[in-house]
Amino acid sequence: MRKLKISKDTTRIRLAFFFRVFGIPAGEYEYRFHPERRWRFDHAWPPIKLAMELDGGQWEVFGGAHNRDKDRDKINTAIEFGWSVLRYSTQQFKNEPNKMAEQIKKCIQARKEMKNV
Numbered sequence: 001m002r003k004l005k006i007s008k009d010t011t012r013i014r015l016a017f018f019f020r021v022f023g024i025p026a027g028e029y030e031y032r033f034h035p036e037r038r039w040r041f042d043h044a045w046p047p048i049k050l051a052m053e054l055d056g057g058q059w060e061v062f063g064g065a066h067n068r069d070k071d072r073d074k075i076n077t078a079i080e081f082g083w084s085v086l087r088y089s090t091q092q093f094k095n096e097p098n099k100m101a102e103q104i105k106k107c108i109q110a111r112k113e114m115k116n117v
Helices: 008-021 069-080 090-095 097-116
Strands: 028-032 040-045 050-055 084-089
Touching (some): 008 028, 008 040, 050 097, 084 090, 084 097, 090 097
Antiparallel strands (some): 040 050
């Protein structure tokens, strides 16, 4: 049996729909945050340094790319640069969209308030 792969374009469309349905500001898709490395966030709100990663492959034998040390290095470096990073699994995106949306909205508001202090 062949496994269906979801393309980045499909994910981008789903995220755009998700943000619109839940009234979340659009932000930037595939945002490159590091000046030298090719690291990108799945989605980011650069003015407030908030990012979101949608981790796929959690059910793969070796956990997918998001469960490797290079991804941990990326997240830790982002934190060094002052970013807050939300991480969600594709299962959370599918099964808990309301919870995810509320958390994202709260984090956007908190980061905006921190910036104004």
